[in-house]
Amino acid sequence: MINFNGKLLDATNSNISYANRGLAFGDALFETIRVSGGKIFFWEDHYFRLMASMRILRMEIPMNFTMEYLSEQIFSVIDTSEKSKTHRVKMLVWREATGKYTPNSNDIGFVISSVKLEESFYTIQDSSYEIELFKDHYVTSGLLSTLKTNNKVINVLGSIYAKENDFANCLLLNEKKQVVEALNGNLFLVNGYKIKTPPISDGCLNGILRKQIIKIVGTMPDYILEESSVSPFELQKADEIFITNVITGIQPVSKYRKKEYASAVGKELIGKLNAAARLG
Structure with a gap:
């Protein structure tokens, strides 16, 4: 129905x-x-x-x-x-x-x-999850790109590219060649105690889970969250990368090119996210 x-x-x-x-x-x-x-x-x-x-x-x-x-x-x-x-x-x-x-x-x-x-709660998937940059087309930074409109041709083409090349997901760039988001969610990089996510002004979706993760990290004294532009060069320097959306929750990235990643912070956040979901 x-x-x-x-x-x-x-x-x-x-x-x-x-x-x-x-x-x-x-x-x-x-x-x-x-x-x-x-x-x-x-x-x-x-x-x-x-x-x-x-x-x-x-x-x-x-x-x-x-x-x-x-x-x-x-x-x-x-x-x-x-x-x-x-x-x-x-x-x-x-x-x-x-x-x-x-x-x-x-x-x-x-x-x-x-x-x-199938899943009643958000869970962390530990299976292989390799990503790549999608560089054929770019997201335009600005207000319209932050909305969840049905103008998603770039996401469709990126998904086809990922499927054809055996990637689990791709990351999108804006016209300034900054990393904006994944095909189906917002992006977070972990480097030591710092957790970084692209700002809304770069053209990323104003995601519901993005907002929740920012709020949760703000309550965790061991981490600092930074909203600032992400260069493609930073991807291979990160200790951990994860993607968020309201259906999956937190999806850790296992590999980007030759770099492999941990998922400790994602696992630490998932319990707090489930608690926030039940309260909110």
């Missing part, structure tokens, strides 16, 4: 118009949300990111788009018997209008879908 503008439909029989602006012009946003045990992880952060992004894109926010209303819409696509399980929920919001580049209104439509996940 999917939730289409507040109505439950069979996913196999639902249709979106060819004139949908998200399809035709990439005029859409989305949130990928983890729901477990009847709780939406970091729901407040997701909600306010969505509202802020809609305002930046000049979408009209409906009066009924409260946290409570959208929470109800999210749970509506999860079968009652499955609500104690864990789910990956995707909410897509687009400008519901005709017109070409200039829409004739800023009203919105939305669809919510759900897929069941």
Whole structure:
């Protein structure tokens, strides 16, 4: 089942118009949300990111788009018997209008879908996870790159490149040749007591898990977190590299070119992240 503008439909029989602006012009946003045990992880952060992004894109926010209303819409696509399980929920919001580049209104439509996940808690995967730089195309630093829009062609091409070359993931660069993020998450480098992540101003996604990791590290006296630009040369100097997103949690990188990495800090953070998820 999917939730289409507040109505439950069979996913196999639902249709979106060819004139949908998200399809035709990439005029859409989305949130990928983890729901477990009847709780939406970091729901407040997701909600306010969505509202802020809609305002930046000049979408009209409906009066009924409260946290409570959208929470109800999210749970509506999860079968009652499955609500104690864990789910990956995707909410897509687009400008519901005709017109070409200039829409004739800023009203919105939305669809919510759900897929069941196996793990109830975030876990660390110790399997091999080799990465490489994707240098065919660049992320543009600036506000629009920080939004979770459906303009993800670079991520698609990078994912194809990774698959063709047997890499688990790739890192994206901006036009200044700074490392911005991974294909599917934010990036953190560990070097001794310092944990470093690219700043939002470099064009990385304003990630929900990024925010949580920054908050958690701020409570750990043994580490200092730094938000500053990352050069490709720094990757091989790091003791540890990990990638974060709201579905996986923390994904340690095992290898980049000839450098192999530890995962001690990632393992130290995962328990604290699970605790934050249950509280937040």
